[in-house]
Amino acid sequence: xxxxxxxxxxxxxxxxxxxxxxxxxxxxxxxxxxxxxxxxxxxxxxxxxxxxxxxxxxxxxxxxxxxxxxxxxxxxxxxxxxxxxxxxxxxxxxxxxxxxxxxxxxxxxxxxxxxxxxxxxxxxxxxxxxxxxxxxxxxxx
Numbered sequence: 830x831x832x833x834x835x836x837x838x839x840x841x842x843x844x845x846x847x848x849x850x851x852x853x854x855x856x857x858x859x860x861x862x863x864x865x866x867x868x869x870x871x872x873x874x875x876x877x878x879x880x881x882x883x884x885x886x887x888x889x890x891x892x893x894x895x896x897x898x899x900x901x902x903x904x905x906x907x908x909x910x911x912x913x914x915x916x917x918x919x920x921x922x923x924x925x926x927x928x929x930x931x932x933x934x935x936x937x938x939x940x941x942x943x944x945x946x947x948x949x950x951x952x953x954x955x956x957x958x959x960x961x962x963x964x965x966x967x968x969x970x
Contacts, residue, residue: 832964837908840964841868844931845898849876849884852891860887865932866896873956874910877920877928880951888914888955896957905967910959920952 832840849864860883866876874896878884888894895911925946929938945952 837964840908847896847898851887851894875956909963912957912960915956917955
């Protein structure tokens with residue numbers, strides 16, 4: 830059964846790990862990788878990645894990407910969003926902390942943020958406005 834707009838927005842607001850997909854170069858399948866994401870109150874979705882990553886290069890070229898998140902319990906549910914890139918901006922340590930706090934236990938955030946900020950190189954935030962949605966709750970097995 831398809832989810833309502835409210836159900837899919839609520840589901841995306843939960844801290845699921847997404848599968849990011851973006852068109853790749855000729856002769857290659859789309860790039861599909863796990864990634865942390867955040868949802869802003871207006872529904873805009875953003876990810877954080879290094880400036881020199883393949884993800885960033887392909888997203889910049891394609892101008893759009895998709896995220897798919899799922900869970901298995903208490904029911905099998907998924908939401909997939911696809912849309913254009915709104916903007917790409919330099920990451921801030923505050924945004925890195927916000928995203929890290931969404932996924933990590935509180936006692937792990939500071940250590941992860943310090944390590945990531947000092948060792949991963951320049952990072953960017955890529956914001957996307959969902960245009961297309963695919964969602965379902967398949968119930969229990």
